[in-house]
Amino acid sequence: MSIEEQYRKRAMELLSGGAVKMVIGYGRGSNAERRRPVFISSPEEVNRLVLDEACIANLSGYLVNEGLLSDEKRVAVFLRPEGIRAINILAAESQLDAEQIVIFGFDVSGNEVKALKGIHVEEFEDVIGAIKEHAPEMGNEELLEKIEQMNPQERFAFWKEEFAKCIKCYACRQACPMCYCRRCIVDSNQPQWVNTSSHSLGNFEWNIVRAFHLSGRCVECGNCDRACPVNIPLRLINHRMAQEVLKSFDHFAGMSKTQEPVLASFKKDDSETFIL
Ligand code: SF4
Ligand code: SF4
Secondary structure (H helix, E strand, C coil): CCHHHHHHHHHHHHHHCCCCCEEEEEEECCCCCCEEEEEECCHHHHHHCECCCCCCCCHHHHHHCCCCCCCCCCEEEEECHHHHHHHHHHHHCCCCCHHHEEEEEEEEECCEEEECCCCCHHHHHHHHHHHHHCCCCCCCHHHHHHHHHCCHHHHHHHHHHHHHCCCCCCHHHHHCCCCCCCCCHHHCECCECCCCCCCHHHHHHHHHHHHHHCCCCCCCCCHHHHHCCCCCCHHHHHHHHHHHHHHHHCCCCCCCCCCCCHHHCCCCCCCCHHHC
16 A cells, blocks of 8 residues: 555544544645645545655644634644654744644655654654754755855855845745744834835845744745745755754754744853854
């Protein structure tokens, strides 16, 4: 039995027995390479679920949709390791109760889809630990290396040019499971913290503010990259911030549901050299 068939069967059992009220997974998209999220709430619909190498979006963000978990019922969700890390962060930040989440874990290597053993988020700590030790390639290492070789002025010029393309559509924010605020700072206009028009300064402010908000929280799922209509390599910024956070604080985002947020905690013996 393929993993897709196994997971359809599991979804059928969970829905039929009332163990979950919904299964969030992938369904067919507009062409063979695309998959779209599907929200299955009856056993008759499980054949809509698809699981193959085209299932790349991190679906964890749908779990914090207003009201979905407020009845304390369980919801199942298809997640790759990045999505499982996101569940840990959302739980650590009190955005959901991990006990309500049933995970259909999977990973993709080349064209091969493999199931990840476990149902509850704490059962995947080994998988996440392995990623901390050997991060999978993002696919744009060449560009990252090129940016690393630049001096600060060249790097500034590179990002200025990239951010100049931004049209302030906020698709990156909407697609990011870590951007769950009901009202984002950029939507506030009394006072207006970040200019909403897409000119160079406002674009720079927006993208830098977002990168800071993601420091120590980004799970490198790439939802933002794929959502950006003008192809700004957003994940590279967040990846670089994640490297710094790992080096400075030995903090790898999403290790466990009780992990303290790195920028919202301190120890008395923390080095304060960054203040100088
Ligand atoms: S910033 Fe991008 S890569 Fe990081 S968690 Fe959000 S969507 Fe995923
Ligand atoms: S998705 Fe791209 S264009 Fe849209 S706001 Fe984000 S960075 Fe700008």
